[in-house]
Amino acid sequence: MTQPTLFDVFIVGAGPAGCAVALSLAQTVPGLRVAIADPGRSTPFRIGESVPPLIKPFLDQLGVGAAFLQDNHCPSFRTVSAWGSPELVSNEFFLNVHNTGWRLDRARFDQTLLNAARQQGAQRLPAQLHTLSHHAPYWHIGCGDAGDYRATYLIDASGRTALPSRLAGLKPINHDRLVASAVFFGQTDPDLPNADAVLTEACPDGWWYTAALPEGRRVVALMTDADLTRRLKAKQLAAWQQQLAQTRHVQPLIGNARPLAPPQLWPANSRYLHGPARPDLLAVGDALSCFDPLSSQGIIKALRSGLFAAYALTDYIRRQDSSGFTRYQALMQREFAAYQTTLSDYHRQEQRWPDAPFWQRRLG
Numbered sequence: 280m281t282q283p284t285l286f287d288v289f290i291v292g293a294g295p296a297g298c299a300v301a302l303s304l305a306q307t308v309p310g311l312r313v314a315i316a317d318p319g320r321s322t323p324f325r326i327g328e329s330v331p332p333l334i335k336p337f338l339d340q341l342g343v344g345a346a347f348l349q350d351n352h353c354p355s356f357r358t359v360s361a362w363g364s365p366e367l368v369s370n371e372f373f374l375n376v377h378n379t380g381w382r383l384d385r386a387r388f389d390q391t392l393l394n395a396a397r398q399q400g401a402q403r404l405p406a407q408l409h410t411l412s413h414h415a416p417y418w419h420i421g422c423g424d425a426g427d428y429r430a431t432y433l434i435d436a437s438g439r440t441a442l443p444s445r446l447a448g449l450k451p452i453n454h455d456r457l458v459a460s461a462v463f464f465g466q467t468d469p470d471l472p473n474a475d476a477v478l479t480e481a482c483p484d485g486w487w488y489t490a491a492l493p494e495g496r497r498v499v500a501l502m503t504d505a506d507l508t509r510r511l512k513a514k515q516l517a518a519w520q521q522q523l524a525q526t527r528h529v530q531p532l533i534g535n536a537r538p539l540a541p542p543q544l545w546p547a548n549s550r551y552l553h554g555p556a557r558p559d560l561l562a563v564g565d566a567l568s569c570f571d572p573l574s575s576q577g578i579i580k581a582l583r584s585g586l587f588a589a590y591a592l593t594d595y596i597r598r599q600d601s602s603g604f605t606r607y608q609a610l611m612q613r614e615f616a617a618y619q620t621t622l623s624d625y626h627r628q629e630q631r632w633p634d635a636p637f638w639q640r641r642l643g
């Protein structure tokens with residue numbers, strides 16, 4: 280019987296975090312046999328689109344800064360929010376050293392990263408990990424009809440599913456029950472006031488955000504808790520539109536634009552993966568920690584953790600130095616703790632609905 284194909288590093292998930300690991304390893308340990316497995320997307324829309332100016336140095340570091348600029352994402356110079364008051368307040372990126380953020384065509388962004396990883400030698404496998412076991416010295420990875428594989432090191436970049444880590448016994452701890460009920464719209468008017476900005480607006484059951492996307496599309500999402508979506512009927516377009524009609528700043532940006540599909544629910548809760556570190560299994564991006572979309576930090580965090588995980592793995596492969604893994608874990612835990620502090624400070628700025636369950640849970 281032939282043995283399953285062997286890789287040095289098997290990356291589960293071809294989102295920003297997985298691609299960042301592949302791109303960084305190609306720079307630090309050229310010649311490694313790296314696989315990047317992902318079954319591909321089943322939905323036409325991809326959520327997660329606003330990135331702050333600081334993303335550019337990370338993309339440059341990964342060698343994809345120029346390709347990114349050629350992809351015609353929408354530049355963005357500010358965010359506006361009605362938070363703590365019904366009035367909109369603008370936050371300009373003008374004074375940042377890097378002063379251009381972007382609203383991404385998310386599918387194109389992810390594809391550019393994956394193309395670059397493949398150009399640097401990573402082998403893309405259209406495969407979904409289903410089973411996992413470890414028989415020293417290898418991980419045995421079962422991908423159903425897409426085949427079985429072996430690998431020395433496994434990277435969990437599978438996003439919120441964190442399946443490889445969970446199969447290995449690690450546990451994600453949820454910190455809240457936030458979900459997004461999101462609708463994508465076709466042609467919206469780009470010349471309306473604030474049409475260029477990412478806009479957030481708090482409401483009694485949570486908050487809304489909207490951002491104009493490339494090719495005239497716009498994403499609009501109601502962020503609320505999973506149990507509240509049932510009362511709000513947030514999966515039904517008519518009920519969702521009734522909620523939208525009550526907003527002061529989001530609705531005018533939609534006007535009569537046509538929804539491209541009914542609302543889709545996306546988990547958006549804050550979460551951290553706990554468990555002992557092991558040198559042959561590293562979680563990166565959302566598989567390790569999930570941030571509230573309010574932060575607009577998910578993608579940049581995914582790239583950063585992919586880079587740092589690759590550095591830790593490089594030290595181990597080159598010198599059997601495992602101190603990088605401890606540093607990586609400590610850094611990621613500190614990052615999550617700092618994020619939690621910032622998030623609760625931000626929630627405390629909204630005091631208008633102290634009796635509403637969504638806000639009670641956050642202000643209590």
Ligand SMILES: Cc1cc2nc3c(=O)[nH]c(=O)nc-3n(C[C@H](O)[C@H](O)[C@H](O)COP(=O)(O)OP(=O)(O)OC[C@H]3O[C@@H](n4cnc5c(N)ncnc54)[C@H](O)[C@@H]3O)c2cc1C
Pocket residue numbers: 291292293294295296297316317318319320326327328329330406407408409436437438439440442459461500545546547563564565566570572575576577578579581
């Ligand atoms: C409503 C909402 C709005 C958001 N808005 C923003 C925003 O404006 N800005 C921002 O920066 N971030 C935002 N985010 C967060 C951002 O999208 C994520 O943080 C980011 O995509 C994480 O990247 P990742 O590579 O870790 O995971 P992902 O991008 O989720 O990629 C994981 C990949 O793993 C694959 N995969 C999963 N399971 C398996 C398996 N078993 N085998 C093989 N492959 C597998 C998936 O197909 C997927 O391609 C938002 C999130 C939500 C929910």
